[in-house]
Amino acid sequence: MTSLNKKTVEDIDVKGKKVLARCDFNVPMKDGVITDDKRIRESIKTIKYLVDNGAAVILCSHMGRPKGEFNMKYSLAPVAARLSELLGIPVKMAKDVIGPDAKKLASELKPGEVMLLENVRFHKEEEKNDPAFAKELASMADIYVNDAFGTAHRAHASTAGVADYLPAVCGYLIQKEISIMGGALNDPKRPFVAILGGAKVSDKIGVINNLIDKCDTIIIGGGMAYTFLKALGHHIGDSICENDKVELAMDLMKKASDKGVAILIPHDNVVGDKYDPDCNYKTVESYDIDDGWMGLDIGPVTRQLFAKEIMKAGTVVWNGPMGVSEWEHFAEGTKAVATAVAESGAISIIGGGDSAAAIEQLGFADKMTHISTGGGASLEFLEGLELPGIACLNDK
Numbered sequence: 001m002t003s004l005n006k007k008t009v010e011d012i013d014v015k016g017k018k019v020l021a022r023c024d025f026n027v028p029m030k031d032g033v034i035t036d037d038k039r040i041r042e043s044i045k046t047i048k049y050l051v052d053n054g055a056a057v058i059l060c061s062h063m064g065r066p067k068g069e070f071n072m073k074y075s076l077a078p079v080a081a082r083l084s085e086l087l088g089i090p091v092k093m094a095k096d097v098i099g100p101d102a103k104k105l106a107s108e109l110k111p112g113e114v115m116l117l118e119n120v121r122f123h124k125e126e127e128k129n130d131p132a133f134a135k136e137l138a139s140m141a142d143i144y145v146n147d148a149f150g151t152a153h154r155a156h157a158s159t160a161g162v163a164d165y166l167p168a169v170c171g172y173l174i175q176k177e178i179s180i181m182g183g184a185l186n187d188p189k190r191p192f193v194a195i196l197g198g199a200k201v202s203d204k205i206g207v208i209n210n211l212i213d214k215c216d217t218i219i220i221g222g223g224m225a226y227t228f229l230k231a232l233g234h235h236i237g238d239s240i241c242e243n244d245k246v247e248l249a250m251d252l253m254k255k256a257s258d259k260g261v262a263i264l265i266p267h268d269n270v271v272g273d274k275y276d277p278d279c280n281y282k283t284v285e286s287y288d289i290d291d292g293w294m295g296l297d298i299g300p301v302t303r304q305l306f307a308k309e310i311m312k313a314g315t316v317v318w319n320g321p322m323g324v325s326e327w328e329h330f331a332e333g334t335k336a337v338a339t340a341v342a343e344s345g346a347i348s349i350i351g352g353g354d355s356a357a358a359i360e361q362l363g364f365a366d367k368m369t370h371i372s373t374g375g376g377a378s379l380e381f382l383e384g385l386e387l388p389g390i391a392c393l394n395d396k
Contacts, residue, residue, distance in 0.1 A: 006393040007169040015054035020141035024148035025061035046171030056109040060117040068124025098136040106140035134161030147171025150374035152389030163392035180370045189314035197222030198320030206383035221322035237289035268299030277327040297323025298333035307340035319351030342367040351378040
């Protein structure tokens with residue numbers, strides 16, 4: 001389990017120091033234009049703190065998957081421009097990562113100034129966590145700050161490797177993630193309800209296993225529910241199912257039952273005759289899905305059942321949609337769950353990815369206690385795994 005008691009930017013003196021700050025600027029782009037700057041905005045609090053306290057700030061991030069080559073389609077130049085607007089000061093853009101331009105800009109950088117290195121994944125050494133590459137990155141700075149929760153589950157040079165060469169602390173974003181999610185897991189306000197969706201049980205085995213020891217109720221929706229329904233002997237038609245995980249689903253249900261944890265699975269489903277947004281669809285009982293039909297959302301009875309349970313919760317953790325929520329006819333289940341979480345008054349933690357997108361789209365974001373910035377990282381955190389990008393930071 002990742003230790004939660006890590007030093008933050010406020011625990012060290014940054015005045016007059018060069019600070020290498022790893023952020024998550026992996027924002028969606030279209031034709032060189034940023035289509036959603038949420039991740040950039042999330043990093044501003046940490047950057048402003050460093051600037052206001054007299055640090056010279058060297059920012060770094062990855063974007064996309066350039067496969068270890070300089071590919072200007074993945075350049076961070078548009079991010080530097082957006083950061084300049086948000087911070088109200090010019091953010092200097094380096095032409096490289098550890099090359100002469102980056103080194104020159106870094107050596108001339110004065111307190112209160114900000115620069116951005118080019119995409120760290122332009123070097124294949126980044127994802128290999130190559131020590132020589134990490135050392136070159138670290139050589140430009142006196143202190144390392146990790147504020148990229150979205151990549152904290154990866155042991156890369158810029159997320160973990162540089163901490164071998166510099167004092168390492170977390171920024172406000174990582175501090176918020178580990179304090180809220182850690183608090184929910186270690187000392188939740190009860191009842192503690194976990195809602196898990198998405199397509200595959202295999203992605204969530206570790207999470208379910210860890211949460212059975214902590215939760216009062218686990219709600220299962222999405223594609224993964226059909227593996228559980230099959231384990232109960234139900235006929236699931238052509239619904240998605242991991243046949244090699246049916247026995248495991250059975251074991252998880254037994255483990256939950258032995259611990260007095262309720263596992264709720266759908267009573268009815270909206271099914272379609274093919275995997276297509278415009279397919280024919282109808283609502284059927286969960287135990288009675290005909291061949292040629294597949295479950296694509298939870299049905300109205302299940303929506304009420306799940307909502308009733310969510311309304312009783314003191315803490316809710318939600319990761320994964322209840323159906324194919326990007327298709328209009330199969331979004332009602334995810335909407336119903338989002339509405340119940342928003343109205344429950346519970347401490348609500350949304351684990352990134354599709355669930356976060358659904359919440360934002362429905363305009364419920366301000367009703368949630370916390371929307372995680374990292375899908376994969378939040379899943380591994382909920383699983384109780386150690387996250388390398390946090391484990392490498394100095395303890396208080």
